[in-house]
Amino acid sequence: MSLKISGIVEFIRMHRDEIMKDWIDRFNKADAQSISAESDQIDQAIAAEYVNILIEWSKNKEDEFSGKIHEFSKRIVQLDWPMDKIAQCLHTFEKILFAKLLEKQIPGDPLELLSEIEKVTSPVNREVFLQYTSSYERTINLQKMALQELSAPLIPVFDSITVMPLIGTIDTDRAKRIMENLLKGVVKYRSEVVLIDITGVPVVDTMVAHHIIQAAEAVRLVGAKSLLVGIRPEIAQTIVNLGIDLSQITTKNTLQKGIEAALEMTNRKIVSMGERR
Known part of the structure; x- marks a missing residue:
């Protein structure tokens, strides 16, 4: 020094x-x-x-x-x-x-x-x-x-019925995570019906739609059915304008209607127990 x-x-x-x-x-x-x-x-x-x-x-x-x-x-x-x-x-x-x-x-x-x-x-x-x-x-x-871990959770809501709520932008990396979690969750929870909820997805373009179609197809290949829910009017208009074909996927505009449809697909339904006293 x-x-x-x-x-x-x-x-x-x-x-x-x-x-x-x-x-x-x-x-x-x-x-x-x-x-x-x-x-x-x-x-x-x-x-x-x-x-x-x-x-x-x-x-x-x-x-x-x-x-x-x-x-x-x-x-x-x-x-x-x-x-x-x-x-x-x-x-x-x-x-x-x-x-x-x-x-x-x-x-x-x-x-x-x-x-x-x-x-x-x-x-x-x-x-x-x-x-x-x-x-x-x-x-x-x-x-x-x-x-x-939080970007694509698969949540069981009823026996054999699960929901995957998606929030935010979906890019290629996140789409891979969605696919992985979806397939693992279907097996883990023995899902018969999976609801893919896109209520929180701000934009659905051709790439996002392609990822959703791929996810639905993957669910079908492992023996489950998929419903696409949360399609807002502006999203529906975008899908039509882009010419995206979702005819092979059952769609509902709200999660509630999606759950009702999923229950029917598994031979169940929600019934009222009458007025509360």
Whole structure:
């Protein structure tokens, strides 16, 4: 490690409290002018830990000290700040440190000082951003898995009758998930009739209709019947205008009528028990 880096680390150690105070005041003052809540401002303990790590890591081999940097970075990510806020916070520290070096008239070219400051802070900052990126990717993947699980559920409503409510846009990937869940569910629940409810599908174009026809055909091949329900007037008009042939699929305009039809197909019906007393 060069003398310049060691000198900057020693400067941080000697002026630790002063640098920390200016850093916290500067960042929190700027943050208070934004829409962020006061609880999102930098914490004294977090600031102190960051400064301590900068001082201590220079005395240790980076690979031996990486665990501590890693744990600190995880705590930074848990603050749940956006990336630009984290970057602003860390950049504010570098600006404060640079200003202090100039204020104390530390000899050296300003551009070189900036370069040396970056060498001191970059190992910690790099790990913070790496942890943020990893955390973001994990969150996205978990959300994607959750959405996939909820995107095409097959729900048993009566013995041998199941409903698959579809909500939102249907693309190719989601169509594959629908097909998988549909076939697995038909076998699992021993379905005789499956109602595919498109009430929550905003647009039915040629591709969506093709996926629905494929799903209905797949249901037929495993020994069950399918009904397409929830066809709103505007959807019916679109289907007619596009020339989409749904003649091989039984359709109903509401889920209620679909369930009534499914009960009839399984030799059952809903009967009134008379007036309640």
